Amino acid sequence: MISKRVMGLLRSKASYPLARRYDIKSPEIINLASNESPYGPSPRVIKALKREVERIGLYPDPRATELKKEIANYAGVKVGCIAVGNGSDELMELASRAFLDPGDGWLIPLPTFAMYELVCRGNGGKPKFFKLPNLEWRPEYLRRALGEARLAFLGRPNNPTGNGISADGLKDLLRSGKLIIVDEAYVEFARNSVTKLVPRFENLIVLRTFSKAFGLAGLRVGYAVGNPRLIKVLESIRAPFNVNRMAQAAAITALRDRSYLCKVVDAIRKEREYLRGELSKLGLRVLPSDANFLMVNVGILRTNAPKLCDYLARKGILIRDLSNFKGAGSGWVRISVGKPEQNRKLLKVIKRFKGGV
Ligand SMILES: Cc1ncc(COP(=O)(O)O)c(C=O)c1O
Incomplete structure (x- = not known):
């Protein structure tokens, strides 16, 4: 009953790598995993x-x-x-x-x-x-x-x-x-x-x-x-x-x-460079980015992406584990640029993680 085209897709087991679900109820959750705008619409x-x-x-x-x-x-x-x-x-x-x-x-x-x-x-x-x-x-x-x-x-x-x-x-x-x-x-x-x-x-x-x-x-x-x-x-x-x-x-x-669009884009571009600079200071490899997210290698923290993402999730911050992205690997995460206070909280928690390793 299923077409050959769709059978081919099903057999390949290719699927959209959905973000892991964390059962965290806090309204304070900071989602830096989906590349959405932290400012929402105008x-x-x-x-x-x-x-x-x-x-x-x-x-x-x-x-x-x-x-x-x-x-x-x-x-x-x-x-x-x-x-x-x-x-x-x-x-x-x-x-x-x-x-x-x-x-x-x-x-x-x-x-x-x-x-x-x-x-x-x-x-x-x-x-x-x-x-x-x-x-x-x-x-x-x-x-x-x-x-x-x-x-x-x-x-x-x-x-x-x-x-x-x-x-x-x-x-x-x-x-x-x-x-x-x-x-x-x-x-x-x-x-x-x-x-x-x-x-x-x-x-x-x-x-x-x-x-x-x-x-x-x-x-x-x-x-x-x-x-x-x-x-x-x-x-x-x-x-x-x-x-x-x-x-x-x-x-x-x-x-x-x-003018709203310009304000949002200016704020995110500025924060992107700030976040990249601060993560680099911690010794992490951060790829230069033209987008509203950063691809970051977490190897220097002597951990892998799933472990770091779990740790951050328990502290109420979601970032994207790239271990199920074809061609990336378990050393990489993707972090969407948030509002200034969200980015600062993320940096604080990563510093705490680094200190505890
Ligand atoms: C590269 C890229 N293209 C397209 C999309 C999806 O865009 P849309 O919401 O318009 O379907 C995404 C969403 O994450 C994306 O990362």
């Missing part, structure tokens, strides 16, 4: 949602006209270059359905976001994993690794490394003519988008989301930016009401409150 978004709730008996705009207009203005592209999705996760699924035939190879550098493998396998594709040497993006190696693959999926900045391929390296890959999907979920924290390359390269699709810098993870809104020919395909196969009424209203308002 207060104007909350007001817009309260107004919109009166209209939830009505279907949302299936064309998402207003939302696309705001996104186009924000991303600096034409409305025809935008497709909208129920989170960028849905656009990954739609893109693989639209552009991948069963058996096609899909370049996935590791470690990275698990959804790339899941949507590839779920649509009959064959992931071609490429372990980033020393966790660095070396375009010449990636060009070689692209080889016979039909397309590539690149996080920029990449989750969990926080770094990504250079713009020149990306252009080099794009010249291969293969479809390159660049996931810019965290681009607001990096300020180095490649959407400006869309008019030059028909084979580039950039995915973005409202889940991170805009603080709307619970509402599920994402979008793709690309050549209108490709975008039309994504728009044709998506369900007409995939982005619900509340989500559209929230995303439109979030885009209109740029």
